[in-house]
Amino acid sequence: MELGLDVHKVGDHSVVDVKGEIDVYTAPKLREKLIELVSEGSHHVVVNLEGVDFLDSTGLGVLVGALKRVKAHDGSLSLVCTQDKILKIFKITGLTKVFPIHSSVDEAAGGAA
Amino acid sequence: MSIPAGTAYVGIIRLAVASLARTAGFDEERVDDIRIAVSEACTNAVLAHEEAGADQPIKVAWTEAADRVIVQVEDRVGARGADGVSPQDSQGFSTRMVMSVALLQEMADDLTIEPSESGGTTSRLTFSR
Numbered sequence: 001m002e003l004g005l006d007v008h009k010v011g012d013h014s015v016v017d018v019k020g021e022i023d024v025y026t027a028p029k030l031r032e033k034l035i036e037l038v039s040e041g042s043h044h045v046v047v048n049l050e051g052v053d054f055l056d057s058t059g060l061g062v063l064v065g066a067l068k069r070v071k072a073h074d075g076s077l078s079l080v081c082t083q084d085k086i087l088k089i090f091k092i093t094g095l096t097k098v099f100p101i102h103s104s105v106d107e108a109a110g111g112a113a
Numbered sequence: 114m115s116i117p118a119g120t121a122y123v124g125i126i127r128l129a130v131a132s133l134a135r136t137a138g139f140d141e142e143r144v145d146d147i148r149i150a151v152s153e154a155c156t157n158a159v160l161a162h163e164e165a166g167a168d169q170p171i172k173v174a175w176t177e178a179a180d181r182v183i184v185q186v187e188d189r190v191g192a193r194g195a196d197g198v199s200p201q202d203s204q205g206f207s208t209r210m211v212m213s214v215a216l217l218q219e220m221a222d223d224l225t226i227e228p229s230e231s232g233g234t235t236s237r238l239t240f241s242r
Contacts, residue, residue: 021124023120023127023152024120024123024159024160054149054152056152056153056156056216057209057212057213057216058209061209061212064208085142085145089149089216092215092219093216
């Protein structure tokens with residue numbers, strides 16, 4: 001089971017396209033990538049979950065941790081997600097109130113192209 | 114089923130459980146609920162073993178009755194609280210356990226987390242059909 005992580009820039013946002021399953025085995029890889037981005041000075045991060053088949057509490061923990069890091073730099077972390085089964089995870093855990101969740105990368109990056 | 118207490122094995126349990134749930138006649142939405150809940154219970158067990166440095170296997174039992182399926186996940190690490198919440202797991206996700214229990218409670222029709230006879234913790238998840 002592999003987790004695909006591709007990073008590209010949209011305006012001043014760093015967009016992380018995640019592919020695969022985010023679970024207890026793969027979440028540390030996502031955490032490392034997000035820590036690396038923030039430490040390199042990317043404080044506006046978009047995590048694109050459209051290619052994610054599975055997300056669990058460890059993945060949520062990583063996203064919450066990354067949100068705290070970017071906020072410490074007055075930054076932002078927003079998500080792209082339209083899949084009902086993934087949105088359900090955010091709703092049940094109350095995280096729809098914590099993360100801005102958008103339907104496209106362009107929308108999440110504030111329309112910047 | 115018995116799996117080594119390693120994070121790489123939780124995905125294998127998800128595959129097995131999804132297949133069992135489909136065979137048992139659950140629709141795809143419920144298959145996904147079962148997959149998520151059992152994965153959470155196994156994750157909690159694996160992380161509890163990591164935290165305790167325990168290398169015994171984790172047991173997952175799938176039992177079918179006419180009106181429900183019961184999945185039991187048994188670890189060998191001393192009882193966590195009745196709410197399943199330990200202060201912090203080995204990977205430092207301090208809020209993870211609270212979210213995990215929220216997912217377990219929502220996805221399963223009934224959930225109990227109790228000390229097992231072998232001195233570990235058993236999570237018992239019931240899914241009505």
